[in-house]
């Protein structure tokens with residue numbers, strides 16, 4: 001099954017790219033291209049290619065969905081900022097917050 005991708009608002013006003021990988025694990029990256037510091041998508045929330053890579057809409061940089069490493073384009077050698085996986089509060093296992 002190819003990776004899936006969606007967006008998630010962050011408490012600081014930013015946005016996270018959520019990527020569901022083949023093995024069922026989840027990656028979250030800040031939606032900010034390391035080339036110019038702008039969002040990867042055109043505002044439609046989509047930045048996953050048919051080949052399962054993340055792509056920046058501005059200059060077509062390609063990113064590994066597992067590591068966030070730039071594989072091709074103007075920011076090779078840089079990577080997306082990986083965000084920690086969401087962690088349920090210890091104790092009751094319930095989701096808290098907005």
Ligand code: FES
Nearest residue numbers: 033035056059061
């Ligand atoms: S701004 Fe993303 S590749 Fe240039």
